[in-house]
Amino acid sequence: MPPIIxxxxxxxxxxxxxxxxxxxxxxxxxxxxLVDISHEIPPQDIMAAAWVVRNSALMFPAGTVHLVVVDPxxxxxxxxxxxxxxxxYFVGPDNGIFSLIGGEFDYELVELTNSKYWKKDVxxxxxxxxxFAPVAAxxxxxxxxxKLGKPLDSLVTYRWAVPISDKDGIQGWIVHIDRFGNLIxxxxxxxxxxxxxxxxxxxxVGNTILKGLVSTFGSVxxxxxxxxxxxxxxxEIGINKGNAREMLGVQKGAQIxxxxxx
Numbered sequence: 244m245p246p247i248i249x250x251x252x253x254x255x256x257x258x259x260x261x262x263x264x265x266x267x268x269x270x271x272x273x274x275x276x277l278v279d280i281s282h283e284i285p286p287q288d289i290m291a292a293a294w295v296v297r298n299s300a301l302m303f304p305a306g307t308v309h310l311v312v313v314d315p316x317x318x319x320x321x322x323x324x325x326x327x328x329x330x331x332y333f334v335g336p337d338n339g340i341f342s343l344i345g346g347e348f349d350y351e352l353v354e355l356t357n358s359k360y361w362k363k364d365v366x367x368x369x370x371x372x373x374x375f376a377p378v379a380a381x382x383x384x385x386x387x388x389x390k391l392g393k394p395l396d397s398l399v400t401y402r403w404a405v406p407i408s409d410k411d412g413i414q415g416w417i418v419h420i421d422r423f424g425n426l427i428x429x430x431x432x433x434x435x436x437x438x439x440x441x442x443x444x445x446x447x448v449g450n451t452i453l454k455g456l457v458s459t460f461g462s463v464x465x466x467x468x469x470x471x472x473x474x475x476x477x478x479e480i481g482i483n484k485g486n487a488r489e490m491l492g493v494q495k496g497a498q499i500x501x502x503x504x505x
Contacts, residue, residue: 244304245274245276246274246275246276246306246308246383246384247275247278247304247306247307248272248276248277248379248383249277249278249280249307249310250265250277250278250312251280251284251292251295251296251310251311252281252284252312252313253292253312253313254282254371255283256282256283261282263372264310264312264376267362267377267380268379268380268383269380270380271380271381271384272383272384275380275383280295280296280299281295283422284313287313287315289313289315289338289339289340289343290343290401290419290495292311292340293339293340293343293344293401294418296311296340297343297344297345300328300331301329301345306331307331307332308332308333308382308383309331309332309334309379310334310335310375310376310379311335311341311344312336312371312375313336314336314370315338316338317336317367317368317369317370317371318367318368321337321399322336322399323335323354323355323374323375323378324336324337324352324395324398325353325355325378325382325388325391326341326350326351326398327350327351328341332382332388334379334382336370336375337354337399339398339399339400339401340401341398342402343402343403346402351388352388352394352395352396352398353391353392353393353394353395354393354394355374355391355392356393357390357391357392360377360381360391361373361374361377361378362377404416404429405429406429406431406434408434408437410503411503412501412503413434413435414499415429415430415478415498415500416429416498417448417493417494417495417496417497420488420494423481423486424486424487424488424490425480425481425487426448426479426481426487426491426493426497426499427477427479428477428478429477430478430499431476438503441455442455442456443503443504444501444503444504445503445504446470446478446480446499446500447499448493448497448498449491449492450491450492451468451480451491453468453469454504456470456471456472456478457471458471459471460483460484463483464483465483465484466482466484466490467482468482468490468491469481469483480493480499
């Protein structure tokens with residue numbers, strides 16, 4: 244099978260940056276299939292990028308290479324890395340993003356120190372083109388991690404906020420907001436159902452109180468908010484045919500609470 248390389252960036256589609264990445268990739272691995280996960284990550288938002296890749300990467304076939312370039316520290320002393328998590332490869336800056344993607348897994352990790360696998364001339368502001376894309380393409384061609392640089396013991400580590408649970412309920416946070424304005428929390432389905440049936444729960448977010456959980460947006464009237472378990476297995480708040488971020492005035496990092504109705 245031809246190799247697969249995915250791309251996730253905050254470059255957007257207005258400029259030439261994504262096209263140049265693809266040109267470099269195909270120049271080195273012409274048979275590769277390129278898959279865009281997203282180029283609409285909010286600029287420099289490491290956690291948003293991690294959420295998007297975390298919820299997609301491990302669904303790809305074994306051996307897929309994931310090029311992830313959200314790099315606010317480009318040109319500084321932050322390291323470039325390549326790593327293997329389960330049967331997937333990842334390439335990009337060591338700025339916390341990969342610890343958020345797969346920190347709960349064992350991984351094989353190298354710092355990208357072997358310039359043989361970079362472009363000859365390296366810009367201080369575009370490592371995605373000059374270092375990370377060439378490395379990703381070489382991995383897709385079968386180059387092993389140990390040839391790319393020296394081993395590292397650990398990644399720069401960030402952690403997702405952990406919800407707090409007691410007998411009365413759960414306190415969590417909004418960790419991601421998708422393009423539809425749906426508010427995605429860090430409260431898992433398993434944690435929720437340890438506290439009772441969906442109809443027994445009240446959800447507090449911003450100035451809004453929702454009674455019980457529903458199965459989908461269409462379970463409520465147009466323009467009404469709904470609390471439900473989303474496709475990522477966590478509590479989400481959405482508006483049927485609307486935008487929860489705008490209509491409820493809630494931003495990423497906001498508190499969300501679940502209380503057991505007495």
